[in-house]
Amino acid sequence: PLISSKAMLEEATAGGYAIAAFNVHNLETLDAVMKAAWEEQAPVILQTTPGTCKHAGIKYLVAMATAAAETFPLPVALHLDHGDSADLAYRCIDGGYSSVMVDGSHLAFEENIALVKAVVDYARERGVQVEAELGRIGGVEDDLTVNDSEAAFTDPEKAREYAERTGIDSLAIAIGTAHGMYKGEPTIDFDRLGKIREQMAIPLVLHGCSGLPDGMVRRAIAMGICKINIATELKIAFAAELRAYLEAHPEETDPRKYLKRAHSSVKDLARVKIRLAGANGKA
Ligand code: 13P
Ligand code: ZN
Numbered sequence: 345p346l347i348s349s350k351a352m353l354e355e356a357t358a359g360g361y362a363i364a365a366f367n368v369h370n371l372e373t374l375d376a377v378m379k380a381a382w383e384e385q386a387p388v389i390l391q392t393t394p395g396t397c398k399h400a401g402i403k404y405l406v407a408m409a410t411a412a413a414e415t416f417p418l419p420v421a422l423h424l425d426h427g428d429s430a431d432l433a434y435r436c437i438d439g440g441y442s443s444v445m446v447d448g449s450h451l452a453f454e455e456n457i458a459l460v461k462a463v464v465d466y467a468r469e470r471g472v473q474v475e476a477e478l479g480r481i482g483g484v485e486d487d488l489t490v491n492d493s494e495a496a497f498t499d500p501e502k503a504r505e506y507a508e509r510t511g512i513d514s515l516a517i518a519i520g521t522a523h524g525m526y527k528g529e530p531t532i533d534f535d536r537l538g539k540i541r542e543q544m545a546i547p548l549v550l551h552g553c554s555g556l557p558d559g560m561v562r563r564a565i566a567m568g569i570c571k572i573n574i575a576t577e578l579k580i581a582f583a584a585e586l587r588a589y590l591e592a593h594p595e596e597t598d599p600r601k602y603l604k605r606a607h608s609s610v611k612d613l614a615r616v617k618i619r620l621a622g623a624n625g626k627a
């Protein structure tokens with residue numbers, strides 16, 4: 345069965361490693377991530393954006409993730425990524441998601457707290473873990489676009505108040521990472537990460553890990569990050585292999601054939617990221 349990511353993330357925090365959380369979109373990407381986790385014997389988080397919930401449907405996504413967790417007996421959580429309303433979070437929880445993020449980072453502080461607290465109250469009774477965001481992570485993630493002038497770093501003291509008043513299980517922090525690939529090397533405010541860590545004991549989540557140099561990811565994990573989110577790099581790998589295959593085999597119409605290399609490129613990359621997180625062998 346799918347399990348809440350709470351224990352997974354707390355163990356990772358205590359163990360000084362991170363769980364790799366991958367955005368998946370369909371059977372092939374979900375299966376590729378699961379096979380990567382199985383080969384690495386790693387706990388794993390499968391996550392879907394609101395756009396993917398709409399595209400594939402919550403029922404299909406829960407059924408596929410549940411089947412995957414039965415086929416590959418590992419700690420597996422299904423997580424809503426950047427949930428854009430309490431209503432969607434409730435529908436995911438009712439539908440069988442074991443973890444949700446509700447993203448009120450665009451709201452004023454008090455409104456953000458009110459939104460998130462309502463979801464925490466609902467989720468807690470149902471054994472589901474809740475992630476939320478304070479500050480604003482820049483970049484483009486599906487339907488969510490945050491430009492440079494809107495992006496804002498997480499205030500460490502506000503973060504503590506936010507965590508206490510909402511009762512969240514984990515916090516997504518803004519320290520300079522961004523969704524999508526980077527133009528040049530990003531500047532990450534590691535001092536801020538240190539200050540946030542001093543303020544609270546709950547698991548901390550790093551979004552925007554595609555394109556982030558390995559050394560920065562490792563340093564963030566060493567400083568207390570216990571979940572790394574990866575979306576864009578997997579999408580690029582899948583699309584690149586699919587495009588190359590179809591260009592080389594314009595006559596091929598069998599999806600089992602033309603998706604094969606796209607599938608294995610996602611699996612290979614997911615294995616690399618799991619090892620980068622240090623989650624290999626932790627299942
Ligand atoms: P990337 O697309 O940069 O990997 O960010 C993923 C993410 O943060 C998903 O929430
Ligand atoms: Zn994100």
Ligand code: NA
Pocket residue numbers: 521522523524525526551552553554555556576
């Ligand atoms: Na990124």
